[in-house]
Amino acid sequence: MERQRIGFIGLGIMGQHMAAHLLNAGYPLIVYDLVAAAAEGLVAKGASPASSCREVAQRSDVVISMVPDSPDVEKVALGKDGIIEGARPRQIYADMSTISPQMAIRVAETLAAKGVRCLDAPVSGGQVGAQNAALSIMVGGPLDLFNEALPMFQVMGKVVTHCGNNGAGQIVKACNQIQVALNFVGMAEALVLGTRAGVDPAVILKVLSGGYAQTRVMDVRGPKIIAGDFAPGFKSKFHYKDLNIIMATARELNVPLPATAIAHELFSALLAKGRGDLDHSAVITVLEDLAGVKARARES
Numbered sequence: 269m270e271r272q273r274i275g276f277i278g279l280g281i282m283g284q285h286m287a288a289h290l291l292n293a294g295y296p297l298i299v300y301d302l303v304a305a306a307a308e309g310l311v312a313k314g315a316s317p318a319s320s321c322r323e324v325a326q327r328s329d330v331v332i333s334m335v336p337d338s339p340d341v342e343k344v345a346l347g348k349d350g351i352i353e354g355a356r357p358r359q360i361y362a363d364m365s366t367i368s369p370q371m372a373i374r375v376a377e378t379l380a381a382k383g384v385r386c387l388d389a390p391v392s393g394g395q396v397g398a399q400n401a402a403l404s405i406m407v408g409g410p411l412d413l414f415n416e417a418l419p420m421f422q423v424m425g426k427v428v429t430h431c432g433n434n435g436a437g438q439i440v441k442a443c444n445q446i447q448v449a450l451n452f453v454g455m456a457e458a459l460v461l462g463t464r465a466g467v468d469p470a471v472i473l474k475v476l477s478g479g480y481a482q483t484r485v486m487d488v489r490g491p492k493i494i495a496g497d498f499a500p501g502f503k504s505k506f507h508y509k510d511l512n513i514i515m516a517t518a519r520e521l522n523v524p525l526p527a528t529a530i531a532h533e534l535f536s537a538l539l540a541k542g543r544g545d546l547d548h549s550a551v552i553t554v555l556e557d558l559a560g561v562k563a564r565a566r567e568s
Contacts, residue, residue, distance in 0.1 A: 393425075
């Protein structure tokens with residue numbers, strides 16, 4: 269059976285790995301990024317370059333996008349030289365970015381007029397998940413289309429879940445980002461309090477990791493935090509963007525999110541300090557500044 273031709277738009281810190289998995293799985297791949305150099309590694313491995321989102325759509329059976337924010341998806345899908353200008357009936361468009369649910373629905377409805385079948389399929393797992401094809405993928409859209417696209421998603425992710433109609437994937441991703449942000453803030457407060465009281469944060473991390481307080485966030489980022497390693501697996505500025513989406517969605521739905529509002533302000537302070545390109549675990553540095561202490565492991 270001939271593989272579908274996949275077009276991949278957005279070859280950043282995560283997209284480049286996701287696209288590589290598809291290429292390695294045998295899918296003919298057409299790639300495009302605003303930064304032409306981002307495509308060079310994939311082209312060297314056999315992918316075909318394109319010069320616009322429109323060209324990607326013209327040459328592909330399935331188009332995937334992985335770009336930073338709602339305006340970027342709007343431009344990719346509906347803008348000048350966008351997917352809509354090269355689209356055709358029965359084509360599949362899966363946006364795997366994290367954007368507002370309202371934008372996901374608007375894009376799906378607009379492209380439906382051209383006969384394009386749309387899924388919103390944001391992911392969780394960061395750069396490590398993308399590298400290891402271990403992403404959690406939350407998909408919104410028709411169930412039959414989800415089932416059709418499932419083998420493609422399974423190349424990039426470990427847990428792929430149908431969440432409901434168009435927009436539902438983005439809603440579940442918003443829920444995910446609430447939980448992750450609050451896990452980071454909770455871990456940060458615990459480490460800063462304990463360190464300020466004179467306890468080695470490595471000891472705090474060991475004890476918390478062995479009990480009810482244990483989280484995946486703690487397992488993955490805790491050791492890096494106390495080593496002072498904030499190289500980005502997922503940049504703080506992108507989590508702040510997600511929190512903006514969450515707060516706007518909550519206002520629209522009249523849902524109070526008091527704890528998330530505090531996390532939102534802490535991430536806002538992090539960006540104000542010029543640390544938006546650090547990993548989202550760097551939110552601890554805001555609390556460290558306020559407490560006048562660094563939660564770093566002591567040398568044995």
